[in-house]
Amino acid sequence: MDGAGSDTVRDRHRGPSGSPDGFEATTARRRERVAKVVLDSPLPRLDHLFDYRIPTALAEEVAPGVRVKVPLRVAGRVADGWVVAITDTSEAPGELSPIDRVVSTAPVLAPDVWALARAVADRNAGVASDVLRLAVPKRQARVEQRWLASERAAPAPIEAEADPLAAALIEGRRIAALPTAHVVEVAGGWVGGWAVDLAQVAAATAGAGRTTIVAVPDRRDLDQLETALLAGPAAGLVLRIDASRPPAARYRAHLTALESGPHVIIGNRSAIYAPAPDLGAIVVWEEADPFHQEPLAPYAGTRDVALLRQEQSGAGLLLLSSSRSSTVQRLVELGWCEEWGAPRGRPEVVLTPDDARGARIPSAAYRALQQGLTAGPVLVQVSKPGDAALRALRAGDAPVPIDAGRTAHELGRAFPGVPVIVADGDHVRDTVDPGPKLVVATRGAEPRAPGGYRAVLLLDGARMLLRESLWVAEDCLRWWSTAAMLAAPDAPVHLVGVSGDVAIALATWRSPDFAARQLADRRTLRFPPTVRLAAATGPARAVEELVEAWAAVGADVLSRGPEERGERVVVRFPTRAGRRVAEVAKEALIRHGSARRPKPPAPPPPVLRVRFDPHEPG
DNA sequence: AGCACGCCGACT
DNA sequence: GTCGGCGTGCTC
Numbered sequence: 001m002d003g004a005g006s007d008t009v010r011d012r013h014r015g016p017s018g019s020p021d022g023f024e025a026t027t028a029r030r031r032e033r034v035a036k037v038v039l040d041s042p043l044p045r046l047d048h049l050f051d052y053r054i055p056t057a058l059a060e061e062v063a064p065g066v067r068v069k070v071p072l073r074v075a076g077r078v079a080d081g082w083v084v085a086i087t088d089t090s091e092a093p094g095e096l097s098p099i100d101r102v103v104s105t106a107p108v109l110a111p112d113v114w115a116l117a118r119a120v121a122d123r124n125a126g127v128a129s130d131v132l133r134l135a136v137p138k139r140q141a142r143v144e145q146r147w148l149a150s151e152r153a154a155p156a157p158i159e160a161e162a163d164p165l166a167a168a169l170i171e172g173r174r175i176a177a178l179p180t181a182h183v184v185e186v187a188g189g190w191v192g193g194w195a196v197d198l199a200q201v202a203a204a205t206a207g208a209g210r211t212t213i214v215a216v217p218d219r220r221d222l223d224q225l226e227t228a229l230l231a232g233p234a235a236g237l238v239l240r241i242d243a244s245r246p247p248a249a250r251y252r253a254h255l256t257a258l259e260s261g262p263h264v265i266i267g268n269r270s271a272i273y274a275p276a277p278d279l280g281a282i283v284v285w286e287e288a289d290p291f292h293q294e295p296l297a298p299y300a301g302t303r304d305v306a307l308l309r310q311e312q313s314g315a316g317l318l319l320l321s322s323s324r325s326s327t328v329q330r331l332v333e334l335g336w337c338e339e340w341g342a343p344r345g346r347p348e349v350v351l352t353p354d355d356a357r358g359a360r361i362p363s364a365a366y367r368a369l370q371q372g373l374t375a376g377p378v379l380v381q382v383s384k385p386g387d388a389a390l391r392a393l394r395a396g397d398a399p400v401p402i403d404a405g406r407t408a409h410e411l412g413r414a415f416p417g418v419p420v421i422v423a424d425g426d427h428v429r430d431t432v433d434p435g436p437k438l439v440v441a442t443r444g445a446e447p448r449a450p451g452g453y454r455a456v457l458l459l460d461g462a463r464m465l466l467r468e469s470l471w472v473a474e475d476c477l478r479w480w481s482t483a484a485m486l487a488a489p490d491a492p493v494h495l496v497g498v499s500g501d502v503a504i505a506l507a508t509w510r511s512p513d514f515a516a517r518q519l520a521d522r523r524t525l526r527f528p529p530t531v532r533l534a535a536a537t538g539p540a541r542a543v544e545e546l547v548e549a550w551a552a553v554g555a556d557v558l559s560r561g562p563e564e565r566g567e568r569v570v571v572r573f574p575t576r577a578g579r580r581v582a583e584v585a586k587e588a589l590i591r592h593g594s595a596r597r598p599k600p601p602a603p604p605p606p607v608l609r610v611r612f613d614p615h616e617p618g
Numbered sequence: 619a620g621c622a623c624g625c626c627g628a629c630t
Numbered sequence: 631g632t633c634g635g636c637g638t639g640c641t642c
Contacts, residue, residue: 071641073642074641
C-alpha cells in the first residue's frame with residue numbers, strides 16, 4: 001500500500017504521458033516543504049490528494065494526521081482536510097497555495113487508518129472523506145486540549161493466561177471459529193460464552209503487548225463483552241468506541257487509542273477503523289448480523305473492512321460467529337481463512353413437528369416448557385411482529401398475526417399463575433431474574449437468564465423461513481443458534497415445525513457443513529457470495545452509460561427497472577473483476593455524481609449513486 | 619459549491 | 631462580427 005495514499009483514479013486518467021492539459025511541460029518540479037492533504041469533501045472529483053506549501057511559520061505544527069484548513073481557490077473557499085504525508089516535491093501544476101492553518105497538532109488520522117479509508121473507498125467506488133467521517137470522530141476542542149497537555153505513559157504490562165488462539169492471531173493468522181455455546185457467569189453477571197472467549201483472547205493479546213479491536217453488532221453485545229473484559233486482567237485497558245456515547249467520551253477514547261498500547265478497543269462497526277499503533281488482533285463477532293452493514297455511503301460492512309485491515313496491517317483476524325455464514329465458509333474454502341477448533345458446548349436441540357391438530361404449541365414442546373418451569377425461566381422465540389401487523393391487530397383487522405403479544409396471551413392461559421414477560425423492540429430487556437417465568441421474545445430481542453433458560457422453544461421457524469431474502473436460511477440458523485445458546489447446558493431446545501437441512505444443521509450444531517452446501521448451491525446459481533453485486537440508481541442516461549462501462553469489464557445485468565425520476569440497475573460480477581468494476585463506477589460518479597441543479601424551487605435532481613454488495617438485490 | 623470558459627444561436 | 635445563455639470542468 002502506498003503510504004502517501006494513492007491518487008489512483010486521477011493518475012490513471014492522465015495516463016503515463018502525464019497531464020492532458022499540457023501543464024507539465026512548463027511546470028518544473030519544485031523543491032519545498034509540501035503537505036499532501038485529503039480534503040473533507042464528499043465530491044468525487046475532489047477525492048484525491050492535494051499539494052499545499054507548508055509556510056515556515058507552520059513548519060513545526062504540520063505533521064501527518066493533523067487537521068488543517070486549506071484554501072481551495074475556486075470561490076475563495078477554505079476547506080477542511082487532513083495532512084497525510086509530507087514531501088519535498090510536487091507534481092501539481094502552477095503555484096502551490098499555502099496551508100491556511102493547523103486546527104490542532106493532535107495527529108487524529110493515523111497513517112494506517114488513512115490507508116484503510118482509501119482502500120475501503122476504492123473498493124466501493126466511494127469517497128475517502130465519507131469513510132473518514134466514520135474513522136475520525138468529531139473534534140471536541142476541550143477534550144483535545146486536555147489530552148495534548150497531559151503526560152502520557154504506556155499502560156503497565158498485564159499478566160494474562162497464555163491462549164493458543166491469541167498466539168495464532170498475533171502471528172497474523174486468519175481464523176473462523178464458533179464460540180462457547182452457553183452463558184457463563186463472570187464478576188458482573190451472566191454473559192454469553194462468546195464474550196468470555198473474546199475477553200480471554202483480548203487479555204492474552206494484551207499480555208503480549210498488542211492491541212485487540214473487537215467489533216460487535218449492537219449495544220447489548222457490547223455490554224456483555226465489556227462485562228466479561230472488566231472481570232478479567234485486561235480491565236484497565238478497555239476503550240469503548242461506541243457511536244451512541246457522548247461525543248466527548250467518543251473523542252477521548254479515539255485520542256487514547258492513538259497512544260501506544262496495548263489496548264482492548266471494543267465497539268460497534270465504527271470501531272473497526274480505530275487507530276491502533278500496536279495492533280495484534282482484529283475480531284468481528286457475528287459478522288453476518290445486519291447491524292454490521294454500514295447505512296452510510298460507501299456502505300462498507302464491518303467484515304469487509306476487517307478483511308482489508310488485516311491484509312494491510314498483518315494483524316490476526318478472528319471471525320467468531322454463533323453459526324457459520326456462507327461468506328465466511330467461502331473464505332475457509334479458498335484457504336484464506338483457517339477453521340479453529342470445535343465449538344465448546346452444544347445445545348441439546350429437539351426437532352419437533354407441528355401439532356397435528358393445529359395447536360400453536362405441539363404437546364412435546366408444551367411438556368418441555370412445563371418441565372422447565374419447575375426449575376426456572378423458559379424462553380419462547382417468535383418471529384418479528386412488524387409494525388403493520390401490530391397496527392392491524394390494534395385496529396381489529398383480520399387476519400390476526402402471530403406476534404409476541406398474542407403468543408404471550410395464549411401461553412399465559414396455558415400456564416395460569418406463571419408470570420409472562422414480553423421482550424421485543426418496544427420492550428427491551430437485557431436480562432431476566434431467575435425463577436419460573438415465561439419469556440416471550442421476538443428474534444434478536446431475547447434477554448439472558450442467569451444460568452440459562454430451563455427450556456427454549458423456537459416457535460416460528462417455518463414462518464421465519466418464508467421471509468423473502470437471499471440469505472433467509474443462514475439468517476434463520478443464526479437467529480435460532482443465538483437463542484439456543486441462551487439455554488442452560490442440559491436444557492432442551494425445541495425447534496418447532498421445521499425439517500430438512502437447516503433444521504439438521506441446528507440439531508447437529510454443524511453450521512459449517514450447512515454453509516458449505518449453501519455455498520455450493522450459490523456457486524451454481526451465480527449468487528453472492530460466490531459473485532459480487534453492485535447497484536446503481538440515477539438518471540436513465542447516466543445509468544445506461546455506467547451499464548455499458550460495467551459490461552466492458554465483466555459485469556452483467558441481473559435486474560433493471562424504473563426508479564423514481566430515473567432507473568435502477570443491479571449487476572453481478574466475478575470477485576476478480578471487483579477492482580475494475582469499482583474504478584469504472586468511480587469514473588461515472590465523477591462525471592455524473594454531483595448535483596446539476598435546475599432553477600429552484602425544483603425537486604432535488606436525481607443523482608447517480610452506486611452501492612456495492614447490496615444485502616438484497618431487489 | 620461556485621465560478622470561468624467556450625460553443626452555438628440570435629442580434630446590432 | 632459579437633453578445634450572452636448555459637453546459638462542462640476545475641479547484642493543489
